[in-house]
Amino acid sequence: xxxxxxxxxxITLSACAVTVKTYQKPSQSFDDFETWCWMxxxxxxxxxxxxxxxxKVVDEIANAVAYNMYKKGYQQGDDQSDLIVNFFxxxxxxxxxxxxxxxxxxxxxREWLTMHHPEYQKFLKGSLVIDVIDRENSELVWRSNAxxxxxxxxxxxxxxxxxxxxxxxxxxxxxx
Numbered sequence: 001x002x003x004x005x006x007x008x009x010x011i012t013l014s015a016c017a018v019t020v021k022t023y024q025k026p027s028q029s030f031d032d033f034e035t036w037c038w039m040x041x042x043x044x045x046x047x048x049x050x051x052x053x054x055x056k057v058v059d060e061i062a063n064a065v066a067y068n069m070y071k072k073g074y075q076q077g078d079d080q081s082d083l084i085v086n087f088f089x090x091x092x093x094x095x096x097x098x099x100x101x102x103x104x105x106x107x108x109x110r111e112w113l114t115m116h117h118p119e120y121q122k123f124l125k126g127s128l129v130i131d132v133i134d135r136e137n138s139e140l141v142w143r144s145n146a147x148x149x150x151x152x153x154x155x156x157x158x159x160x161x162x163x164x165x166x167x168x169x170x171x172x173x174x175x176x
Contacts, residue, residue, distance in 0.1 A: 018164050022171045023143040028134075030141075030173040035077030036069055038062075039086035039133070042079050047088035057156050061087060064165035065130060073175025083141075084133040091127075094149075095120040124150050130168055144168040 038044050044062040046053055065087060066076060074083065125147060132142040146168035 018146050018148045018167050020144060020146045020168055020170070022145075023140075024171075024173070025139065025141045028141045030175070033082040033134075034075060034175075035081035036074045036083040036085050036132075037077050037079055037081035039084050039131075042077075042081075047086075054156070057161065060156075060158055060161045061128070061165060064162045065169070067162075068165060068169040068172070071174070072169070072172055080135075082135060084135050085131070086133070087128060087130045089126065089128055092125045093122060094125045095122045126150055128164065128168055130165075132172065142172055144172070 044058065046058045065085065069076065069085065126149075128144075128146045130144045130146075131140055133139065134141045146164055148164065
């Protein structure tokens with residue numbers, strides 16, 4: 001694969017916006033919810049592929065989630081809180097066929113190979129899923145699934161994490 005295309009693909013993938021899909025339990029009112037706690041004994045736990053575990057990243061995501069819960073008007077409580085919050089990450093490998101443009105002027109081996117043996121660029125599709133559960137009924141009341149395409153061995157930064165979590169939690173109903 002030519003270097004210019006690789007560079008363009010990496011720039012494109014890293015600039016891709018986070019896409020977010022949310023689910024809210026139909027006709028669920030959030031008016032009575034005041035407090036929240038993490039799912040596992042009010043402690044943050046990592047759920048995701050072992051090879052991507054990084055305590056700094058997990059802590060940063062947890063801090064960003066906690067901050068966004070606070071901004072929505074929910075107070076972090078104890079194991080008797082109204083809401084249970086959990087997040088996990090899913091990483092999938094994906095690929096796209098590399099298309100080279102052929103103008104018909106060169107009849108060489110490279111064009112024949114490309115036409116009959118396409119090249120593929122591999123990348124990662126990362127998802128951050130945030131769940132909010134009604135403790136009393138043990139029911140999922142809200143979920144956000146934020147997806148971003150990224151290169152292999154992504155480098156995370158604080159600003160990107162906080163921005164992604166804010167986008168993921170934007171549609172969570174807040175306290176009035």
